[in-house]
Amino acid sequence: MLSLAEFVVWVVGVSVLVFRSAFEAYRLTNTTFLIIEVDDIYSEHPYIYAKLVPEADTILLLDTGCGSASSDRTVEITSLRAFLERVPVAENGGRPINDGARMRYVVALSHCHYDHILGVEQFACDSPVLQSAHSPAFVARDALPANSLCTALGIRTPQFASILVPHNTMLTSVSGVPLGMTLLHTPGHTPDEVALWDAHDLMLYVGDTVYEWEPIIFPAQGNISVWFATIDQLEAVVMSSRLPEAVRINCGHRTVTRPALEVLRAARQFVSDILTGNVEVRWRRWRRGEWHVDYRQEGGQFSVRCPERLVEEARHQRRLSI
Numbered sequence: 001m002l003s004l005a006e007f008v009v010w011v012v013g014v015s016v017l018v019f020r021s022a023f024e025a026y027r028l029t030n031t032t033f034l035i036i037e038v039d040d041i042y043s044e045h046p047y048i049y050a051k052l053v054p055e056a057d058t059i060l061l062l063d064t065g066c067g068s069a070s071s072d073r074t075v076e077i078t079s080l081r082a083f084l085e086r087v088p089v090a091e092n093g094g095r096p097i098n099d100g101a102r103m104r105y106v107v108a109l110s111h112c113h114y115d116h117i118l119g120v121e122q123f124a125c126d127s128p129v130l131q132s133a134h135s136p137a138f139v140a141r142d143a144l145p146a147n148s149l150c151t152a153l154g155i156r157t158p159q160f161a162s163i164l165v166p167h168n169t170m171l172t173s174v175s176g177v178p179l180g181m182t183l184l185h186t187p188g189h190t191p192d193e194v195a196l197w198d199a200h201d202l203m204l205y206v207g208d209t210v211y212e213w214e215p216i217i218f219p220a221q222g223n224i225s226v227w228f229a230t231i232d233q234l235e236a237v238v239m240s241s242r243l244p245e246a247v248r249i250n251c252g253h254r255t256v257t258r259p260a261l262e263v264l265r266a267a268r269q270f271v272s273d274i275l276t277g278n279v280e281v282r283w284r285r286w287r288r289g290e291w292h293v294d295y296r297q298e299g300g301q302f303s304v305r306c307p308e309r310l311v312e313e314a315r316h317q318r319r320l321s322i
């Protein structure tokens with residue numbers, strides 16, 4: 001029989017054990033959670049989203065994080081799947097998000113960069129993995145080591161099969177039950193970038209297309225002109241909803257549940273100011289065979305880092321279209 005003091009020590013000890021996880025989860029809506037990989041060795045802190053669809057017995061997962069490579073070597077739960085199925089979440093009534101592993105998964109990848117796909121093998125073994133069908137060559141198995149940036153980082157590229165999904169597809173469970181989410185092709189950051197649109201909850205999930213307070217990074221395969229078209233498309237999706245001002249945007253890093261129209265319009269204005277020469281280059285560095293530049297808005301809400309070539313190409317494109 002434990003004394004009260006011993007019982008408290010036991011409970012605290014168990015709680016500490018239970019919560020030593022590479023992830024934290026927060027409820028965004030009745031059915032949606034934000035999962036943050038809090039201390040990954042790459043300092044990416046990716047934002048992962050889980051939408052629970054009980055009528056389909058399915059969790060729709062957007063992205064899988066950095067594969068649980070945590071800077072904290074004392075962390076015990078390092079697998080995203082183990083976190084979902086075993087770690088109690090305070091904002092889920094103290095239960096794991098997928099308590100008892102009762103629900104199946106459908107995994108959508110916002111794009112193939114390493115910080116979004118390194119955990120995918122935990123799910124690909126028994127769950128469908130969805131990627132954009134916009135540019136099959138970009139996500140092909142032989143191109144993935146370079147395009148995921150795994151080669152540049154000297155890390156192993158995950159091996160997984162995926163289903164390439166057309167633009168504007170309503171996602172369903174394996175058994176065909178609607179998941180209440182539409183997948184949109186949103187190239188620009190990368191050719192395979194996608195957004196998910198939840199018209200019921202008025203939530204837009206945009207991956208790395210845009211976020212605040214950290215540099216929006218365009219890799220060598222990015223395209224700023226295409227990015228503008230994507231921002232226009234996303235704004236049109238929001239404007240066609242039943243309550244545009246109420247739509248919230250949720251991003252691959254840092255930005256969550258912010259007013260979508262405000263963020264999209266402000267980001268477009270900042271990048272437009274870069275093209276018109278109204279933003280000074282903060283630094284210019286030679287990397288991987290070309291000049292890279294960094295622009296930062298006063299106050300730091302938006303910043304952009306990319307090969308200078310992409311800015312020049314977008315300026316040229318803009319001149320052609322005037």
Ligand SMILES: [Zn+2]
Nearest residue numbers: 111113189208
């Ligand atoms: Zn990315």
